[in-house]
Amino acid sequence: MISKSTIDAVFDAARVEEVIGDFVHLKKSGSNYKGLSPFVNEKTPSFMVSPVKQIWKDFSSGKGGNAISFIMEHEHFSYPEAIRYLAKKYGIEIEETEQSQEEKELLNEKESMFVVSEYAKKYFQDTLLYSEEGKAIGLSYFKERGFTEQTIQEFGLGYSPDKWEAFTSDALGKGYSLEYLEKTGLTIVKEDRKFDRFKGRVMFPIMSMSGRVLGFGGRILTNDKKAAKYLNSPESDIYHKSKILYGISHAKQEIAKKDNCFLVEGYTDVIQMYQAGIKNVVASSGTALTPDQIRLVNRLTKNITMLYDGDAAGIRASFRGVDLILEAGMNVRVCPLPEGEDPDSFARRYTLEQLEKYFAENATDFIRYKANMLMDEAKNDPIKKADLIRDMVLSISKIPDHIQREIYVQECARIMDISEEVLFNSLAQQGRKELQEANKKYIEERKKLEVVHNKNDQEKRPENNPIYVLERKVIEILLLYGNIKEVFTELVYEVNEDNDIIVNEHKVENKVYERVFLSLQEDEIHLTNPLFKKIYSSLIDYFNHKEWSLESYLKELDPELSGEVTNIIMDDEKWTLHKWESQNIFVKHKEQSIAQYVTETILTLRMYLVSTLIDKYKQKLPEEQDSKRSNEMLTVIMDYTNLINLFSKRLGQVTSRFINIQG
Structure with a gap:
């Protein structure tokens, strides 16, 4: 612990x-x-x-x-x-x-899988660096690829011994559960046999954006034609191939700093580029790009540069993934490498300065690159050219920015020697087609959710409930102003010499949290929302025992409460009330004092909560058979009604909802 x-x-x-x-x-x-x-x-x-x-x-x-x-x-x-x-x-x-x-x-299943994966990473790296087999086979391979020891350490590269149960036996001997070894895919269990999935392979840990080990990629070093060259961990609760980019944990800061992400295909491409100094680089690990992978990059930058090894077939196969990037509103550039080169070999051959210069001079906007490439393929064939136009229009239609779309239409019209009008018409047709498909999908989704929507419509949304809003405002007041001292006006009822009841105003200095606490205590009122009730209790306790600090207070809260507290604080900048003034709920304006705001909010909350008590008594009254008990209930109703009227006067308003209690 x-x-x-x-x-x-x-x-x-x-x-x-x-x-x-x-x-x-x-x-x-x-x-x-x-x-x-x-x-x-x-x-x-x-x-x-x-x-x-x-x-x-x-x-x-x-x-x-x-x-x-x-x-x-x-x-x-x-x-x-x-x-x-x-x-x-x-x-x-x-x-x-x-x-x-x-x-x-208390460690849950996912946490156990992460623990096992982290152990596996250390085992494979230790085997690579310190065992005779690891050094002779795995380490020599990585050094042949030009990887330095620092790079090997940084990327957690390793080696799995060429024995059936070497890793599994070691893990079990150290107390790791076979259940989690199997669930992570590190160990394959068949009947009474268990053996290592990555036997005899160099290992590449696959990590999340934060550097957490999710799975592994293993490369075989023998010429066994029956075995796959690369083998990945199977899908599991912690490893989803379509949701991760290799190298993202190492590249994230540099991607944000350079405002650009280089996209390559394989593990060694990433490592070699990183070692050469191009650190804003990730790999899709041989899979077609997915929306989840694109979203990872989109959090860090709007710009992607794709490095291609010049294989035309490979480039064309990637076009669909690029359309997804365009659809996300991102900018895509393409940088073909010289013939015979891939990012791995290219990074080994040149210095950082030369690499940066080459990328700057040869990276081309994707739409222009695609148009030129397809035009070269179509040549003078009108059928191929028509297909090309449709293909280009499809890509341009994915771009959400209207100005950017128009610029690309003009550029493509020039490259393809066709009128802009034809392209704009085709783009409009594509837009109508997509709109129809979207509408169809929308209608289908609406039908599926109709039952849920009907149910939700019947239930009152909490943010439309005055008591919910007021209790939330009480918490907001405590968070924003709780430790501030203010002068409050108290109304004190006294009897004069003629036995008449008179009302005198007294000025009292309190901290805001003290005033809130004392005011709610007057009617022995408790907040009705369970979450707000917990936060209220924790705040009052904190104010009574410690000097106020939001950071320190948040430390002590469990995630459920701290999440709601954060919502309330941040919503102070965004939260808007919809005609709440018509329901006697007040929003603090700049010219309004904190004391006035606190008083109005607390009085209004008390008014609403007391009104709920009146409603309960009124509902029970017709059912009451005992006349004595019935009279007592009427007296309570009238007492509460007088209290409501007092609240209204103190607020300086008359609320028609509470005037006719008998009606």
């Missing part, structure tokens, strides 16, 4: 903008930063980071929190794993305390 001093050190060191900046390309927006949501596919930034408050909010998915919660949400880490990750990032030594058996059992 990680010690409290380590956790405190991590919280003190971690800057939310730095942590999130490793995963999301952030741009300055006033005092905050904005970027594309890493949780949903979007084209307009709705992800906000506040360096001042040290919190983040994703308005698309509704998620929010601090640096720790972001790592937990994004990487699906447990709390201890998130602490370990950030400790490593900030160079903080982790102090451990004894872990109980109960805590050990």
Whole structure:
């Protein structure tokens, strides 16, 4: 178990903008930063980071929190794993305390798979660097490829012994579960036999954006024609080939810094380019690009440069993936390499300066590159040229920006020697076709969701419930102003010499949290929303015992509560009420004092909560058979009615909803 001093050190060191900046390309927006949501596919930034408050909010998915919660949400880490990750990032030594058996059992299945995968990475690398077989076969292979020891260490390269159970036996001997060895695909289990999947291969760990080991790629070094040259881990709960790009953990910062991502095909292409100094490079690992892979890059940059080895067939096969990139609103450039070269060999042959110069001079906009390439293939064949036009129109139609589309139409018309009008007409036809397909899909989805929508329509949305809004505003007041001292006006009822009741105003100085607490105590009112109730209790307890600090307060909350707290704080900048004034719910304006705002909010909440009590008594009254009990209930109703009228007067408004209690 990680010690409290380590956790405190991590919280003190971690800057939310730095942590999130490793995963999301952030741009300055006033005092905050904005970027594309890493949780949903979007084209307009709705992800906000506040360096001042040290919190983040994703308005698309509704998620929010601090640096720790972001790592937990994004990487699906447990709390201890998130602490370990950030400790490593900030160079903080982790102090451990004894872990109980109960805590050990809390490790869930995915966490166990990650633990096994991390162990496997270390085993394969140790075998490569320190065993005779590993050095003679694996290490010599990597050195022949030109990889330095530093590069081998940095990418966690390794070697799996050419024995059936070498890795499995070692793992089992160290107490790792066969269940998780099998689930990660590291061990194959057949009846009473178990053996290593990657026997006799050099190993490439495949890591998530944060550097977490998800799976492995293994390359065989023999000429066995029956065995696949490259073998990947099978799909599992932690490894999804279509959702990861090889090298993304090493490239993410450089991609954001250079505002460009080089895309290659294989593991060694990435490693060789990285070693040469081109560090903003990732690989699709031989698979066609997927929307999830594109989204990984899109978080960091809008620009992709694809490096091709000059094979025309391979380039054409990649066109569909490029259309997906264009559809995501990204800019794609193509850089063909000289004949006979691939990114691996090319990076070995030239210096960093020469590589950068070549890419700058030879990278071409994809649409222009595709048009020129297809025109060369079509030559003077009118049928092929017609197909070419349709192909180009399909690609251009994927571009969401209208101005960019028009520029490409003009450029393609020039390259293909065809009128712009023909291309624009074809583009319009393609647009209508896509619209029809989208409408058809939309109608089908609506039919599927009709039952759910009907159910949701019948249920009252919480944000449309006045009590929900008011209780949320109470939490917001405590978070924003709780520790501030304000002068409040109290109405005190006194009896004069003539025995008349008079109302006197008294000025009292309180901290806002004290005023909220005392006001709610007057009617013995409790918040009705379970989540708000927990947050309210934790806030009052914190204010009573500690000096207020949002960062320190968030440390002590569990993820469920801290997420909601973050939502409330960040929504202060976005939250808009729809005609709440008509329901006696007040929004704080700049000219309004905090004391006035607090008083109005609390009084209005008390008014609504008391009104619910009146409604309950009114519903029970007709059913009451006992006249004595019935009279008591009427008295309670009238007392509560008088209280409502008092609230209304203090608010300076008359609310018709509460005037006629008997009606």
